[in-house]
Amino acid sequence: MRQKGSPEIIGVSRAITELKDEIARVARSDAKVLITGESGTGKEVVARAINAQSPRAHQPFVPVNCAGIPEALLESELFGHVKGSFTGAYRDKPGKLEMSENGTVFLDEIGEMTLRMQGLLLRFLETGEIQKVGAERPASVRNVRVITATNRNLRDLIQQGLFREDLFYRINVIHIVVPPLRERREDVPLLVEHFLRKFTSRPLNRMSNGYGAAVTSDGQALAPVAEYSPVRAISPEAMAALCEYHWPGNVRQVENVVERLVVTGRREVIQIDDLSPEIRTPGQFHMRPRRERRKTVADELFRKLREDGESFWTAVYPLYMNREITRGNVRDLIHKGLEEARGNYKIVLRLFNMEPGDYKRFLNFLRKHDCQLPFKEYREYR
Numbered sequence: 365m366r367q368k369g370s371p372e373i374i375g376v377s378r379a380i381t382e383l384k385d386e387i388a389r390v391a392r393s394d395a396k397v398l399i400t401g402e403s404g405t406g407k408e409v410v411a412r413a414i415n416a417q418s419p420r421a422h423q424p425f426v427p428v429n430c431a432g433i434p435e436a437l438l439e440s441e442l443f444g445h446v447k448g449s450f451t452g453a454y455r456d457k458p459g460k461l462e463m464s465e466n467g468t469v470f471l472d473e474i475g476e477m478t479l480r481m482q483g484l485l486l487r488f489l490e491t492g493e494i495q496k497v498g499a500e501r502p503a504s505v506r507n508v509r510v511i512t513a514t515n516r517n518l519r520d521l522i523q524q525g526l527f528r529e530d531l532f533y534r535i536n537v538i539h540i541v542v543p544p545l546r547e548r549r550e551d552v553p554l555l556v557e558h559f560l561r562k563f564t565s566r567p568l569n570r571m572s573n574g575y576g577a578a579v580t581s582d583g584q585a586l587a588p589v590a591e592y593s594p595v596r597a598i599s600p601e602a603m604a605a606l607c608e609y610h611w612p613g614n615v616r617q618v619e620n621v622v623e624r625l626v627v628t629g630r631r632e633v634i635q636i637d638d639l640s641p642e643i644r645t646p647g648q649f650h651m652r653p654r655r656e657r658r659k660t661v662a663d664e665l666f667r668k669l670r671e672d673g674e675s676f677w678t679a680v681y682p683l684y685m686n687r688e689i690t691r692g693n694v695r696d697l698i699h700k701g702l703e704e705a706r707g708n709y710k711i712v713l714r715l716f717n718m719e720p721g722d723y724k725r726f727l728n729f730l731r732k733h734d735c736q737l738p739f740k741e742y743r744e745y746r
């Protein structure tokens with residue numbers, strides 16, 4: 365299996381810094397990881413980074429895209445098949461699970477699996493058993509690390525009866541959430557510069573991006589960008605507009621936008637009018653008025669926890685116990701925490717600088733003082 369190198373994770377925002385720390389921690393273990401986040405946020409990058417930093421780095425990393433393949437093909441892809449098991453099965457073929465023995469399998473778009481495939485996968489996760497298509501008896505694969513990813517809300521799918529809850533608990537041992545780019549705009553300039561470097565210093569495959577004629581007769585030729593694009597830099601105004609934009613397609617959209625700017629650019633420095641109208645004047649396309657509002661007590665507490673790194677136990681708890689702040693203040697604070705943590709109290713615990721061992725104590729406190737908000741409403745990945 366070809367080993368693509370692990371791409372660098374670009375970003376300086378707190379979210380990305382924490383993500384990198386989490387990756388480093390998670391890489392050491394063999395625990396199953398579920399990576400969620402909107403489309404284009406970098407879920408695959410995270411999966412590759414975990415593998416690259418793990419003791420399995422030199423073993424196979426086998427990605428499988430579970431979306432868009434008919435069930436029968438996915439079954440054979442994952443579990444393999446024996447010769448003659450269906451039309452076109454000319455020889456035995458090992459499945460991706462078998463191929464990732466001693467290494468890591470990356471099951472991408474796991475939310476798209478059919479219920480039957482979910483059942484087969486669950487059996488594998490429970491027993492290590494793989495039943496090749498057309499084989500008489502099962503074989504076993506014992507040593508595979510499983511990383512999964514989806515941009516779907518699996519809890520919603522479970523409620524709709526489309527995803528097995530038992531499988532969810534199997535794969536969701538460690539949950540990594542990759543935040544959308546609009547929540548970490550500090551990263552936009554770095555990403556723009558990164559992709560600018562990438563597309564101006566490396567040959568571009570003109571075939572793949574559909575921009576024109578630099579492909580030779582065999583269709584393979586790669587034209588150095590310098591030969592057809594003068595673009596080298598971006599003006600501060602254009603960069604400011606890119607930072608303001610809401611990036612619904614996240615990092616992948618940044619990559620595509622920068623590639624387009626390089627390929628179509630006529631000047632050395634990208635100017636604001638080179639940007640598409642949607643990016644230049646997002647207000648017309650995307651109504652998101654910025655409300656200026658007074659800072660609340662909860663805002664200030666939240667800032668203390670998140671920016672000053674103070675712990676909930678020292679910055680909030682005593683104030684509440686001494687009646688210096690109200691239950692409403694604490695509830696508002698928890699609301700903010702849950703929003704950032706997308707409904708995961710364990711992450712709230714971390715965001716509020718408490719130890720993992722404090723989980724019970726924290727929840728007991730919230731319950732006792734009627735400050736525990738239902739997490740479900742925060743579980744949307746947006």
Ligand SMILES: Nc1ncnc2c1ncn2[C@@H]1O[C@H](COP(=O)(O)OP(=O)(O)OP(=O)(O)O)[C@@H](O)[C@H]1O
Pocket residue numbers: 371372373374375401402403404405406407408409410514515615616619
């Ligand atoms: N932090 C990052 N630094 C550098 N490149 C990134 C980063 N995040 C994402 N990318 C790049 O953006 C593109 C999209 O990333 P990736 O494929 O990992 O997203 P995804 O979350 O898996 O998207 P989808 O849900 O659509 O599959 C890739 O080309 C990837 O290399």
Ligand SMILES: [Mg+2]
Pocket residue numbers: 407408472
């Ligand atoms: Mg992906």
